[in-house]
Amino acid sequence: MRQSINRATHTPSGQASKPLYPPAPRPQKAPLGPFTMLRLLRRNPIETWTEAHFQLPILIGPTILGQVAVLNDPAAIRRVFVDNASNYHKDRLQKRILGPGLGQSVLIAEDADWRLQRRILAPLFTPKTVATFAKATQECASEMVARWQRLPEESPLDIHQEMTKITLEILGRTLFADGLDRRPEEVTAAMTRYFETIGSLDPFDLLDLPNWLPRWNQWRAKSALDFLGDTVSALISRRKRLLARGVPNLQRDLLTLLLEAEDPETGVGLTETEVQANIVAFIGAGHETTANALTWSLYLLSLSEEWRARLAAEADRVLDMPVESQAEHLIETRAVIEEAMRLYPPVASLSREALDYDDLAGRRIRKGTVVMVSQWVLHRHRLLWEDPDRFDPTRFLPGQREKIDRFAYLPFGAGPRVCIGAGFAMQEATLVLAQILRAVRLETKKGFKAEPVQHITLRPRGGMPMILHHRLQRHGKIRH
Numbered sequence: 001m002r003q004s005i006n007r008a009t010h011t012p013s014g015q016a017s018k019p020l021y022p023p024a025p026r027p028q029k030a031p032l033g034p035f036t037m038l039r040l041l042r043r044n045p046i047e048t049w050t051e052a053h054f055q056l057p058i059l060i061g062p063t064i065l066g067q068v069a070v071l072n073d074p075a076a077i078r079r080v081f082v083d084n085a086s087n088y089h090k091d092r093l094q095k096r097i098l099g100p101g102l103g104q105s106v107l108i109a110e111d112a113d114w115r116l117q118r119r120i121l122a123p124l125f126t127p128k129t130v131a132t133f134a135k136a137t138q139e140c141a142s143e144m145v146a147r148w149q150r151l152p153e154e155s156p157l158d159i160h161q162e163m164t165k166i167t168l169e170i171l172g173r174t175l176f177a178d179g180l181d182r183r184p185e186e187v188t189a190a191m192t193r194y195f196e197t198i199g200s201l202d203p204f205d206l207l208d209l210p211n212w213l214p215r216w217n218q219w220r221a222k223s224a225l226d227f228l229g230d231t232v233s234a235l236i237s238r239r240k241r242l243l244a245r246g247v248p249n250l251q252r253d254l255l256t257l258l259l260e261a262e263d264p265e266t267g268v269g270l271t272e273t274e275v276q277a278n279i280v281a282f283i284g285a286g287h288e289t290t291a292n293a294l295t296w297s298l299y300l301l302s303l304s305e306e307w308r309a310r311l312a313a314e315a316d317r318v319l320d321m322p323v324e325s326q327a328e329h330l331i332e333t334r335a336v337i338e339e340a341m342r343l344y345p346p347v348a349s350l351s352r353e354a355l356d357y358d359d360l361a362g363r364r365i366r367k368g369t370v371v372m373v374s375q376w377v378l379h380r381h382r383l384l385w386e387d388p389d390r391f392d393p394t395r396f397l398p399g400q401r402e403k404i405d406r407f408a409y410l411p412f413g414a415g416p417r418v419c420i421g422a423g424f425a426m427q428e429a430t431l432v433l434a435q436i437l438r439a440v441r442l443e444t445k446k447g448f449k450a451e452p453v454q455h456i457t458l459r460p461r462g463g464m465p466m467i468l469h470h471r472l473q474r475h476g477k478i479r480h
């Protein structure tokens with residue numbers, strides 16, 4: 001159902017603000033030929049969508065990826081991800097791209113293997129456990145902001161780099177109780193290299209050529225994966241030594257859970273390869289995504305004086321409360337993050353392969369069809385959103401939020417394989433954003449236009465250069 005909202009918005013001085021349409025590639029007028037398609041899939045997959053995709057509930061047809069159905073019908077999406085989820089597996093292309101590093105992890109595993117891993121990991125992500133991560137999150141954010149406050153007024157900052165760094169630090173202090181050991185910059189660099197390499201899709205994968213043919217991308221990604229593998233091996237060995245010595249008060253973090261896990265039915269634990277793959281999966285899935293959500297939120301705020309002022313005022317009100325209850329009071333901050341993830345979804349497409357035929361949105365789906373839901377398209381679909389390309393966080397304020405169809409907005413996916421870290425990510429993003437807005441104002445250079453590019457996650461091409469202005473002086477006084 002199309003969302004209808006009263007959109008009167010105002011600047012802090014009370015004037016009506018101009019509607020804001022942040023940058024996005026223009027949809028193609030007509031379907032692309034195979035060569036242009038191949039080139040754009042490698043360069044930036046979000047540039048391949050046509051006007052019809054943004055207007056129709058379903059489009060099915062042969063493509064260079066085989067038979068593909070692109071779904072934008074909430075009821076049909078619900079069928080694929082919930083009601084008939086057992087008929088859909090992760091598709092060949094996804095498995096091929098992510099397989100070498102993550103094949104044995106919860107991200108890619110299927111059926112019984114997946115269920116076991118998900119069950120093992122669940123205790124780390126209950127709302128109660130996630131709430132205990134608030135303090136470490138806040139500490140990391142205050143340290144980052146304090147570092148910025150030591151910089152001169154108008155210092156340049158690459159906000160994408162900064163957000164990638166802080167989200168990794170937060171992961172290191174929450175899911176990995178004794179840290180990530182190596183210098184976080186090195187881990188971030190390896191992760192970025194890995195995603196950038198595998199994210200610019202390999203032509204051999206796109207053409208579905210056999211696995212034994214060597215892939216240029218896999219070869220380039222190898223050094224990053226080797227580095228991450230070594231880092232994780234070192235973490236595992238250190239932790240095994242501590243567990244063997246029976247060190248008291250060892251926090252039950254991700255590593256302990258994975259190492260001590262046992263299937264309740266068979267008593268079998270995870271293999272070392274599975275433990276490793278899951279650690280790499282969590283480092284990957286758990287920081288780049290949240291970093292992008294924060295980066296795009298800060299970009300949109302740099303374009304909207306009204307929302308920047310509203311969020312700064314909210315941060316001033318809420319950040320003196322006990323840290324565990326701050327996130328639930330950061331209501332407008334959360335609305336901005338949700339709107340940023342609508343316009344710039346960190347995970348910009350989901351795909352599945354039909355194991356058997358199905359009927360979706362009135363069309364027959366053949367066995368083997370790849371069913372795609374692109375959040376980039378879905379979140380800007382003409383049938384589902386009013387004024388879809390406009391930045392308007394009021395859509396997500398209480399009273400309006402409930403009107404959004406659960407299956408029209410999927411930043412974290414849906415169904416049994418919904419993002420396990422969604423609560424963790426939202427708490428983290430709201431706390432970090434509020435700390436930033438209380439202390440500083442970030443502006444982009446005049447004339448700068450961000451370019452979203454989908455390389456596994458949706459990131460700004462070339463980073464997000466911004467200019468720092470101090471709002472809160474170090475002794476806590478607000479500048480006006």
Ligand code: HEM
Nearest residue numbers: 107285286289290293346347411412413417419420421425
């Ligand atoms: C804004 C931040 C995040 C976004 C937008 C995001 C998005 C997603 C999406 C869309 C999926 C579903 C993929 C599919 O169905 O094919 C997913 C799965 C997953 N996410 Fe996240 N994620 C975020 C943060 C996190 C964090 C912080 C963690 C862990 C600390 C995490 C761990 C995972 C894992 C392990 C899965 C696989 C779940 C399964 O298959 O059972 N994510 N994420």
